Amino acid sequence: MMGESIPVKLDRAADESELLSRARGLAGESVATLAIRLGVALEGEAVRTKGKVGTLIERALGADGGCAATWDFSALRVELKTIPVDSRGQPRESTFVCAASLIDAERAEWATSWARAKLSRVLWVPIVGDSKGGERRVGDAILWSPSAAQERQFADDFDDIFGRIGFGDIEAMSGHVGRFLQLRPKGAHGRVRTLSPGAEGTLVAAMPRGLYLRARFTGAILRDPMAFPDDAR
Amino acid sequence: MMGESIPVKLDRAADESELLSRARGLAGESVATLAIRLGVALEGEAVRTKGKVGTLIERALGADGGCAATWDFSALRVELKTIPVDSRGQPRESTFVCAASLIDAERAEWATSWARAKLSRVLWVPIVGDSKGGERRVGDAILWSPSAAQERQFADDFDDIFGRIGFGDIEAMSGHVGRFLQLRPKGAHGRVRTLSPGAEGTLVAAMPRGLYLRARFTGAILRDPMAFPDDAR
DNA sequence: ACGGATCCATCATTGGATCCAG
């Protein structure tokens, strides 16, 4: 066996333009074909395969984050988001950003937040397909950073959301708060609980939440990265 | 199907004497037989079945702790420990008590420690068998609480151990410290790390540790619950 | 169509301890 050379696969994009090229190279590919090529199982009911396509595209692009890293492409500080869109390019779902630490709500600041770090540079990979099991294909990826105006709105939404939580209003919170960002439940099922500020300095057990980008916002930036939709909610 | 009554199995000992009776009722039983009766798999190499007998006896006695409870029998505040002994009743191993939080070492106190809570009432169930795959049988269980003298020694050992950790000496710690209690590694493998105080207020990554009772101590109390072995180390 | 609820895989942690080299 000595003397055989084992080919080393350097499967990591060196910079943003190489990453974007690779992502663009996937455009038009069928998701099913990609799954077979990478040896990933995608069959099964839709309800049992949430998240699988996201993982598939991560592998196809050589994401290295997986393990507690802040970004999917850690050296480039780029976050990968697959987004399901219809044939006209409209997102069919909102986009999960990150988990929200309810207990730290009072001290939370947009400037130092995990959400800001993740959203500072995002590779959006649309997955084109209409509802109900039709064929899905990879669309045209774009690399995006928030404009100054978008970022100011994120900061406002963030303060609005975490201000209310810190005030002890978690049970009164709803997904209606926030123009671009919103807070929604995030957990395996309804019995999961985490601690959150309650009335007058107490703590209450609440369903874990996550921050999400509204679908109208992501729809707008996919058409125009600088967009500032007036009615994202 | 209506009208059939489903027998409700109240499988929880109401008090200590009932628990002890049940444990005594297991005396002489073969571990292998018990495993078959309870539908628990015990076959396989010894190195792959660490801990299985402990779980088996928990089930046999109806322990309810399992899930983040401090004690195995939570309502009775009793901890169950199986202990492997040879034919003369000598323990073949030390006994794990609980994980040690290195990072909180400076603030740790015996009086309020998790270790003290667990050791305040222990149902010791000896598992009799010589080394190397011979038949193992359940021995005579005893219900034990530390004597005042034993508890003072625990407090001394505890202060000695956590004092050194808090001082930033984790890498200099060894299993030699402590007369009845000792600190030893506790983790899946050597790459696991947790944070610990380092020199001059810094933090260092260290192998997680656990508190253990020395085998000579447990051997002594199995013969005489009030024993105070001079040379437990 | 939107907000509340849920689903899977993977990794980390905890609780049950015993293995084994020196």
Added chain:
DNA sequence: CTGGATCCAATGATGGATCCGT
């Protein structure tokens, strides 16, 4: 013989998102 190292199962978090009732 014993202190350092390790093993398994079950549970909890985290990261990937989409489902689906109102």
